[in-house]
Amino acid sequence: MMSFYNSFEEIFQEMKKRLTLTPTAMKLWIEPLKPLKLNNNHVMLYVESQFSKDMTMANFKTVMEEAFSDLLGFDVEVEILCSEDLTVEQKLKYGIESYADSSPKELQKELDDDDIVKTRLKNSELASNYQHTFDTFIVGDNNKLAYAACKAVVQEPSTRYNPLYIYSEPGLGKTHLLSAVKSEMEKLHPDMNIIYTTADTFTDDYVSNLRTKSNLEAFKQKYRSCDLLLIDDIQFMANKSETQQELFHTFNSLYNQNKQIIFTSDRPPKELNGIEQRLISRFEQGLLADIAPPEYETRIAIIKRKAELYGMNLPDSIVDFLADKLKTNIRQLEGAITKINALTLVTGSTPTLNMAQQVVRDIQSNHEPIPLTVEKIIAEVGKIYSVTPEDMRSQKRSSQISTARQVAIYVVNRITGLSYSNIGVEFGNRDHSTIVYAINKVKSTIKKDPTFKGMVDDMIKNLGNNA
Numbered sequence: 063m064m065s066f067y068n069s070f071e072e073i074f075q076e077m078k079k080r081l082t083l084t085p086t087a088m089k090l091w092i093e094p095l096k097p098l099k100l101n102n103n104h105v106m107l108y109v110e111s112q113f114s115k116d117m118t119m120a121n122f123k124t125v126m127e128e129a130f131s132d133l134l135g136f137d138v139e140v141e142i143l144c145s146e147d148l149t150v151e152q153k154l155k156y157g158i159e160s161y162a163d164s165s166p167k168e169l170q171k172e173l174d175d176d177d178i179v180k181t182r183l184k185n186s187e188l189a190s191n192y193q194h195t196f197d198t199f200i201v202g203d204n205n206k207l208a209y210a211a212c213k214a215v216v217q218e219p220s221t222r223y224n225p226l227y228i229y230s231e232p233g234l235g236k237t238h239l240l241s242a243v244k245s246e247m248e249k250l251h252p253d254m255n256i257i258y259t260t261a262d263t264f265t266d267d268y269v270s271n272l273r274t275k276s277n278l279e280a281f282k283q284k285y286r287s288c289d290l291l292l293i294d295d296i297q298f299m300a301n302k303s304e305t306q307q308e309l310f311h312t313f314n315s316l317y318n319q320n321k322q323i324i325f326t327s328d329r330p331p332k333e334l335n336g337i338e339q340r341l342i343s344r345f346e347q348g349l350l351a352d353i354a355p356p357e358y359e360t361r362i363a364i365i366k367r368k369a370e371l372y373g374m375n376l377p378d379s380i381v382d383f384l385a386d387k388l389k390t391n392i393r394q395l396e397g398a399i400t401k402i403n404a405l406t407l408v409t410g411s412t413p414t415l416n417m418a419q420q421v422v423r424d425i426q427s428n429h430e431p432i433p434l435t436v437e438k439i440i441a442e443v444g445k446i447y448s449v450t451p452e453d454m455r456s457q458k459r460s461s462q463i464s465t466a467r468q469v470a471i472y473v474v475n476r477i478t479g480l481s482y483s484n485i486g487v488e489f490g491n492r493d494h495s496t497i498v499y500a501i502n503k504v505k506s507t508i509k510k511d512p513t514f515k516g517m518v519d520d521m522i523k524n525l526g527n528n529a
């Protein structure tokens with residue numbers, strides 16, 4: 063069938079004729095595509111922006127693959143690249159060095175004339191990449207203490223709230239506030255040495271530098287010489303004693319130098335199991351600021367702000383519905399607006415209550431955290447016990463390895479719901495009775511040892527939140 067066409071460009075143009083999409087969808091997402099290459103069953107297309115690439119891949123990849131396959135007579139896989147994916151040489155090779163300005167004249171005129179579509183598309187790109195600053199943070203009764211504290215830290219670092227410890231359930235704005243502090247500090251103090259990291263990254267950085275004395279000294283110098291240290295999700299440092307010891311000394315060094323420190327967590331310090339008491343006392347010596355789920359009025363404001371960023375005018379019925387159904391997580395609220403915007407752009411329609419209802423159903427079911435893989439659980443348990451995944455799957459029976467293996471089996475059983483036989487396969491083809499013994503052993507220890515119970519419960523919670 064390929065012989066009927068003189069070029070991949072002709073194949074691409076014919077493929078477009080076979081798509082049954084709305085005129086708006088064709089204009090916004092298909093027409094801007096440029097055919098690059100057909101290599102066996104691999105189709106490479108190009109679009110200028112990352113946003114357009116993501117939207118097109120998410121919504122039109124499958125229909126284009128079906129159209130190509132129907133046209134060519136064999137299965138085709140479509141890949142879309144954007145400007146960020148290509149080198150200068152590749153752009154020159156494919157003739158797309160200035161593709162952003164080389165749309166067909168008719169299409170460009172149509173886009174220029176269609177101010178509404180053009181504005182929506184531009185706003186969509188801006189909204190999808192909007193910065194986590196104080197200006198974009200919606201303040202309500204649920205978060206005004208944390209917000210005010212962060213603003214005060216920016217105005218007078220190290221003098222009022224040091225350390226500052228912000229805690230809340232996931233998705234309520236802790237990371238937004240940390241990013242806002244970093245962004246504002248960079249503007250006001252461009253020479254300030256700022257480190258913004260997570261507990262996991264701090265741990266990985268520490269472990270990777272343990273190999274030599276010089277590396278360890280470089281690590282210490284890096285963290286103990288900063289002017290502002292921001293660490294997100296400190297709860298993930300639970301049961302990592304050596305890392306906690308390093309953080310303790312880093313904290314003391316910075317505090318004694320009058321440097322600002324901010325932590326976030328999913329719970330107050332007194333509820334942090336697996337964290338040394340001396341660290342907890344350091345967390346508690348500053349200001350503790352919690353963020354509660356947003357009230358109805360705050361949820362309304364968040365929805366309207368996000369819709370405004372997209373250039374959408376949402377009817378009050380949709381705003382009220384979303385605010386009523388999505389009560390505990392700001393990320394879900396913002397995600398709902400993002401999906402409604404995408405649906406309106408793809409279908410060329412206006413937002414409807416039915417559309418909002420479907421989006422909420424998706425969020426409350428399909429968009430829950432993806433179940434953790436067994437590999438991820440084994441790796442995380444292994445970090446706590448300093449045992450490798452290979453050791454856990456091996457026949458080694460040292461006390462440390464056996465305990466880690468039993469805990470990992472128990473956590474896998476709790477989180478994944480796999481059958482005992484399938485869990486056995488994951489742990490080196492162990493039999494059913496071995497898996498039952500491991501689970502019962504952990505259950506027995508949990509009943510007798512509150513500290514162990516707290517460690518296992520925290521591990522399950524942290525793994526679930528990090529999915």
